[in-house]
Amino acid sequence: MRKGANIPVPAATVRAVLSWADRPGSPEADVSALLLTATGKVRDDLDFVFYNQPEHASGAVRYLGTQREPGTVANSVEVRLTQLEAEIERVVLTASADGGTFGQLAGLTLRLLDAGTEAELARFETEAGSETAFIGGELYLRGGQWKFRAVGQGYASGLAGLATDFGISVDDEESTGAGSASAAGSGPGAGAAPGAGAAPAAGSSPYAPSTPPGFGPVPSPTPMTPPPVPPPAPAYTPAPPPAPPVAPTPPVAATAAGPGTPPRMTKGEENLPVDMRKRLDLRKQKVAVSLQKHGATGVRARVILVLDASGSMSALYQRGTVASVVERMAAVAAQLDDDGAMQAWTFASHPARLPDLWLGELPKWLQLHVRVGEISLLRPKKRKRGLLDEQVDMRLVGIQNEEQKVIAEVRSYVRGNRTADPTLVLFFSDGGVYRNAQIEQQLREAVEEPVFWQFVGLGRASYGVLERFDTLPGRRVDNVGFFAVDDIDKVSDEELYDRLLSEFPQWIRAARGAGIL
Structure with a gap:
């Protein structure tokens, strides 16, 4: 042509x-x-x-x-x-x-x-x-x-x-x-002043150019995980050892006060704004009720939060849905793990470890770290201007769905940071799952690990292998839960916690029976 x-x-x-x-x-x-x-x-x-x-x-x-x-x-x-x-x-x-x-x-x-x-x-x-x-x-x-x-x-x-x-x-x-x-082939336009576009050669193109920025060669992206953020002082007392195993039919454990009694204070909780502290207290009670329903009163677990930051999530971030989800999940962590912190990741094309969410710093954490992905036109040579040291440069996270990468990174963290308690991963995504084989491989390999993966779908989308994992054979225990909601903002705390915690206690019993815990 x-x-x-x-x-x-x-x-x-x-x-x-x-x-x-x-x-x-x-x-x-x-x-x-x-x-x-x-x-x-x-x-x-x-x-x-x-x-x-x-x-x-x-x-x-x-x-x-x-x-x-x-x-x-x-x-x-x-x-x-x-x-x-x-x-x-x-x-x-x-x-x-x-x-x-x-x-x-x-x-x-x-x-x-x-x-x-x-x-x-x-x-x-x-x-x-x-x-x-x-x-x-x-x-x-x-x-x-x-x-x-x-x-x-x-x-x-x-x-x-x-x-x-x-x-x-x-x-x-x-x-x-x-x-x-x-x-093309004629060399750069001549006579353009800074801030003004130079016209193309006559008849060369139907496009009208402008004078955008110039760039030199750039290297490949730097690793996704930001430098570790030291925990605030003073150091917190670790959670007590787990309750002894119980038979499959009785409750998982019964070592803490159940619903109806005032929820125990989590470290740092006293630093929260009054309205947020009231919401947290109510939600902790609702979490306790849900655990009691499922025979898991007093169970302890490390809680890890994973947030999808792919491009399709933009609207959920902008209208505050993701920030609300984080606050609601903070109550789960406060009830299950009383060390005052929750580990967190975000992901899109690449995973990134976020700073630990210390309960007493929840308002600041929401402001600094609940952010959707940003597009980088080139492979960035340096961090985005204006970010604090602990903030992730979201341009490096990208915008595509690559769940298998963040699953692998969370698994690696759990293996390198063992606890006496099991780990509950709360994984939020609006779908667009397409790496089905790689995701399935990661979750099958994770069967022998002390981790339960609870996936929550935010809206009507394609969740691929995640929504059919319960039916996949060949696993000693079912280590994955999934449910989707059309609009999580309209789901009550009671319903959300019931659905979120319905399979976790069953997994604990099965994992203990299989010697995984």
Whole structure:
């Protein structure tokens, strides 16, 4: 195809493959896709699919990564045209160079393939100069028919500059400096003043560039886990040893006062605001009632909290649902584990250990650490400006669902930090589960460990293996519980705690009988 030419696309699913010659010293290139409405802009940052956000929430667009063959390197994305949402009228196929410019890539070619048959639908061979970002082509809807246009537009200002033109937000710390766009192969635009865009060469492209920030090469992301946060002084007295085993039919234990008596004070609880302390007292009593119903009065356990921070969770964070969930789970930890702390993780594409939630610091913890994922247009070289030392840089957590990674990290923590009591993991997610085989492997391996995994689904979504784990055979004990609610804000504390704690006591009995506890 020539630059500017277009063809109809007969396939329902296509793969855009950018390839180049594999030569020593050549930079890498990453393909990405922008899903645009009739306005020519994205609806929000979630409409940008790239290496740090590898799948669109609709499932219609996926980043496939790099493939190498003798003498050739290729990077690709897949677009399921029939699954694109009704508002999406264009999918712009872009790329960014990591460690150099597109002019250093010989044999630069964009191919459009039928993903089902692998038949080549279009081939666009192009050249570039000093550009570090590139628009290879676009899929667009015209008269009810999807078409493909060869574009060949280069941006000297990098991926951040290109994405900004289409409505993607960029962090302030990444917005220092100026850049310009140019036609691929013609070099950077000339005569652009800082803060003003340089026009592309005449007839080179239908796109109007701006002057976004410039970036140099950046390394791979740093590890996800932040530096350990020391616990506040004074050190707290550990929880008492567990009650002796009991037979399957009687209660699990009976070593603490049951419902009807004032709940015991947890360390740090006296530091809470009065209204929060009242809510906590009431909730602890309701937790105790639920434990009594299930024959587990007085049971002790370490409680670990896991919070989904993938892109689809944004609304739940913004309206305060996640913060409310954390406060409600603090009552479970206060009733089951009286050391005043609850370990916590967040996850999306990667897991991150959050600072321990000390009960007396609950308001501050909610403010600092209950945060949804943030998109990073490039692989960040340094921490986001303005974060406190103990805060996780959520750009490194990403936005995709990778439950198996955080499950593995929590398992490793439990193995390295043994306690006399069992561990209860409270895992909250709105679904989008797709790593079913890896998740199943992790949870099957965890059967012999003193951990019960309680998953809670927040809304109507795809929970994959999690919601069918109870029926999976071949486990000595059932170490996984799952339930989903349409709107957890409308679920009463009594109902929530009943459902949350219904299977945990059964597991304790089974695990004791099997010698796991």
